[in-house]
Amino acid sequence: MNKSALHQEVIQRLEDTLQQAQQAALMAYETATAKENIAENKYDTLGLEASYLATGHARRAAAIRQTLVDWKRLLLRDFDPLLGIQLGALIELSDDDGRRQCLFLGPDGAAMKLQLDGQTVQVLGPQAPLGQMLRGKNVGDELTLRVASGVQLLAILSVD
Structure with missing residues (x-):
């Protein structure tokens, strides 16, 4: 993508x-x-x-x-594992049931869903709860996200 x-x-x-x-x-x-x-x-x-x-x-x-x-x-940069996820990162996550989602982390104020190459991409900012959790993380890291229905475990599959 x-x-x-x-x-x-x-x-x-x-x-x-x-x-x-x-x-x-x-x-x-x-x-x-x-x-x-x-x-x-x-x-x-x-x-x-x-x-x-x-x-x-x-x-x-x-x-x-x-x-x-x-x-x-916003300057788009290649992913640097030493810095972890930063603004401009394109992230693929997977939940415990194997469902995948694609996120694009950017400046605040542009929360939206986009369709590109037949795939849905959620745009989120660094102040969003998930955006805060992702900053500095790397491929293979896991996140525990509290949602209304309980707790959701997410794994970072890839970052571009």
């Missing part, structure tokens, strides 16, 4: 999400400032509500913009 292609897919998704958030903020701002939405009495709150919505969308767009900057700055 190509890490560079995964990296570009995450960036493309973030750019699309940013564009949608910016459009939503603009629409809410236009609604908040439209002449027909000027309050005529204390119960007429459409303009006020739209301004709160515009602020929320603008904050969301700013957060996505920062995440996008972080992902664009």
Whole structure:
């Protein structure tokens, strides 16, 4: 699997999400400032509500913009066993039942699932519980992950 292609897919998704958030903020701002939405009495709150919505969308767009900057700055490196798993690592795990999953560890703020080469890849950040556990680990290491249904044992099969 190509890490560079995964990296570009995450960036493309973030750019699309940013564009949608910016459009939503603009629409809410236009609604908040439209002449027909000027309050005529204390119960007429459409303009006020739209301004709160515009602020929320603008904050969301700013957060996505920062995440996008972080992902664009991410340097993909070859795996170094001396450092263990770091940002930019593509990791294959197996659980106790032999089910495999593929993870791409990157900067925070871009949790998503991608399809590449017919395989599902979960993108996660270093602050996610599993992301925290993976940092510094190597091929062959095992992790114990507490989930709602109990404890799950995961083995690191490969890292790229």
